Amino acid sequence: MKYLLFTSCALALTFSACGGTNKKTVSVETAQMAPADNPYAKGMVVAANPHAAQAGVEVLRAGGSAVDAAIAVQAVLSLVEPQSSGIAGGAFLVFYDAGTGKVSAYNGREKAPSAIDETLFLGEDGQPLRYFEGIISGRSTGVPGVMAMLDMAHQDHGKLPWADNFEAGIKLAEDGFEVSPRMAMLVEMAGGFALKVQPAALEYFFHEDGSPLKAGDIRDNKLYAESLRALAKNPRAMNEGPIAEAIVAATREEPRPGVLSIADMAAYQPQKTEALCSPYRDYVLCGAMPPSSGGIAVQSIMGQLANFDMKALGPTLDGWHVFAEAGEMAYADRDLFVADPDFVEVPSRALLNPDYLKSRAALISMDSSLKNVKAGDPVDFKPGKDATPDVPGTSHFSIVDKWGNVVSMTTTVESLFGSQRMAGGFMLNNQLTDFSFRARDDAGNLIANRSEAGKRPRSSMAPHIVFHKDGTFAFATGSPGGSSIIAYTAKTMVAMIDWDMSPQDAVNLANVISRNGSVRLEEAGLDPEIITGLEAKGHKVIRSKGEISGLHIIRRNADGSYEGGVDPRREGTAETE
Numbered sequence: 001m002k003y004l005l006f007t008s009c010a011l012a013l014t015f016s017a018c019g020g021t022n023k024k025t026v027s028v029e030t031a032q033m034a035p036a037d038n039p040y041a042k043g044m045v046v047a048a049n050p051h052a053a054q055a056g057v058e059v060l061r062a063g064g065s066a067v068d069a070a071i072a073v074q075a076v077l078s079l080v081e082p083q084s085s086g087i088a089g090g091a092f093l094v095f096y097d098a099g100t101g102k103v104s105a106y107n108g109r110e111k112a113p114s115a116i117d118e119t120l121f122l123g124e125d126g127q128p129l130r131y132f133e134g135i136i137s138g139r140s141t142g143v144p145g146v147m148a149m150l151d152m153a154h155q156d157h158g159k160l161p162w163a164d165n166f167e168a169g170i171k172l173a174e175d176g177f178e179v180s181p182r183m184a185m186l187v188e189m190a191g192g193f194a195l196k197v198q199p200a201a202l203e204y205f206f207h208e209d210g211s212p213l214k215a216g217d218i219r220d221n222k223l224y225a226e227s228l229r230a231l232a233k234n235p236r237a238m239n240e241g242p243i244a245e246a247i248v249a250a251t252r253e254e255p256r257p258g259v260l261s262i263a264d265m266a267a268y269q270p271q272k273t274e275a276l277c278s279p280y281r282d283y284v285l286c287g288a289m290p291p292s293s294g295g296i297a298v299q300s301i302m303g304q305l306a307n308f309d310m311k312a313l314g315p316t317l318d319g320w321h322v323f324a325e326a327g328e329m330a331y332a333d334r335d336l337f338v339a340d341p342d343f344v345e346v347p348s349r350a351l352l353n354p355d356y357l358k359s360r361a362a363l364i365s366m367d368s369s370l371k372n373v374k375a376g377d378p379v380d381f382k383p384g385k386d387a388t389p390d391v392p393g394t395s396h397f398s399i400v401d402k403w404g405n406v407v408s409m410t411t412t413v414e415s416l417f418g419s420q421r422m423a424g425g426f427m428l429n430n431q432l433t434d435f436s437f438r439a440r441d442d443a444g445n446l447i448a449n450r451s452e453a454g455k456r457p458r459s460s461m462a463p464h465i466v467f468h469k470d471g472t473f474a475f476a477t478g479s480p481g482g483s484s485i486i487a488y489t490a491k492t493m494v495a496m497i498d499w500d501m502s503p504q505d506a507v508n509l510a511n512v513i514s515r516n517g518s519v520r521l522e523e524a525g526l527d528p529e530i531i532t533g534l535e536a537k538g539h540k541v542i543r544s545k546g547e548i549s550g551l552h553i554i555r556r557n558a559d560g561s562y563e564g565g566v567d568p569r570r571e572g573t574a575e576t577e
């Protein structure tokens with residue numbers, strides 16, 4: 001991987017390793033925090049669906065680790081929240097090892113087939129397909145990565161046998177589960193889009209008369225139970241054998257068949273690196289590495305905000321103005337520079353260099369909004385500007401176990417119900433539409449996030465674990481929501497660190513997303529004077545009736561106990577072991 005690194009001391013990215021006064025050694029550059037010397041006796045799971053949170057907690061009670069619980073949560077989410085994530089999707093997982101203090105980033109992002117090139121989403125006329133045509137196609141499915149990634153994390157940090165973590169998912173799939181209001185609403189919506197196109201999906205999500213599943217209907221899924229049993233026996237069952245063959249066959253169906261092959265499936269390997277960490281006031285923020293832009297962009301926002309007294313500003317007109325301006329600049333940078341680091345040089349550290357971020361923050365005026373924010377010049381090259389949209393599906397969960405290990409994981413099939421195709425009782429992802437459909441921007445520059453064989457598309461997923469500067473765990477956060485994930489997640493950090501909010505208040509706080517020259521905000525949650533004040537400063541405000549964040553937070557309180565924050569915009573719960 002090609003990261004531009006620099007010495008941590010020179011840039012003050014290390015706390016005590018550079019001669020600070022803390023007794024514990026915390027090194028941002030090596031993602032080395034402190035071991036948990038006094039973990040709380042009971043763990044916690046916060047996830048987007050009660051069945052999933054419950055399955056995770058049962059695993060913790062059975063002696064499982066946070067990673068064991070993550071496997072159980074994912075196996076259930078794939079069944080009860082198929083619109084958001086699934087075992088044939090991809091994910092990023094940030095893990096804090098309480099025993100060693102090390103923070104790792106697992107990358108289970110999907111990969112493009114070996115037979116594609118930068119014309120993947122061009123039509124016969126050589127022009128980019130319409131975005132939705134790209135989604136509803138066999139071309140949009142990348143090699144699934146989430147289960148291979150969980151297998152890798154389990155080999156490192158599992159305590160229960162791998163197979164035990166599938167029990168709740170298998171039972172629920174056999175017995176049937178109650179369809180939730182949100183799932184029912186989205187099945188109905190997707191029925192008017194393309195969820196009825198593939199016979200397997202039509203049969204699963206709709207009654208014989210063509211009407212959609214309703215909230216409260218009991219839906220079983222024997223095929224999914226069978227897939228989970230196979231997976232329980234063989235962690236590579238998604239990538240080899242009958243399940244892999246079924247996935248490939250579904251991508252070869254019309255319309256617009258793809259070129260995913262059995263060999264692509266079998267070749268897939270997840271990655272593990274140190275987490276991407278940077279300081280913010282008395283805290284250290286640790287997130288996922290590229291190809292997610294979530295770690296870089298969230299930390300870019302925060303690194304700019306470090307130059308303002310956000311505590312004094314508070315959630316006022318001026319506070320939101322600064323937050324919006326920092327977001328605009330962070331998105332502009334990530335649109336240019338972030339893609340799969342196995343293919344392009346991603347200047348992660350240069351983008352997070354405190355001096356660079358200070359120079360970006362210095363552009364912000366308290367009086368008026370910047371117009372035409374452009375990416376900065378942290379390095380001496382400039383790729384083309386990517387304008388990939390991002391349609392929200394996805395789920396985030398946070399888990400802490402009784403040893404103090406922490407999982408912060410964001411997982412996705414990309415759009416709602418992914419590519420709208422099923423195999424083995426689960427949805428196929430459409431992750432490859434996260435590539436830029438065009439290889440070059442209007443100026444003719446090559447776009448870093450263009451599609452290439454074997455490449456992983458850029459993501460916005462931003463699971464984070466936040467530490468106190470002595471290296472002890474503070475909180476885990478993250479969200480679904482397409483490219484808005486970055487703004488949603490940064491909001492919770494400002495709210496909890498600067499505005500002294502509880503995890504729940506931080507989640508409830510209005511979402512404010514600023515990119516591409518406009519500020520979209522949850523109107524009902526903000527004082528009208530803040531909204532008109534933003535307009536007076538020149539912001540182009542888009543009033544949103546509600547966002548689709550799914551922020552799921554766990555914070556460690558001063559007495560060592562854990563406190564959850566659950567997004568009321570979704571259907572989740574916080575469960576204590």
Ligand code: GLU
Pocket residue numbers: 390391392393394412413414415431434458459460461479480481482483485
């Ligand atoms: N595919 C998106 C990404 O990886 C996530 C989509 C969503 O959150 O809904 O950034």
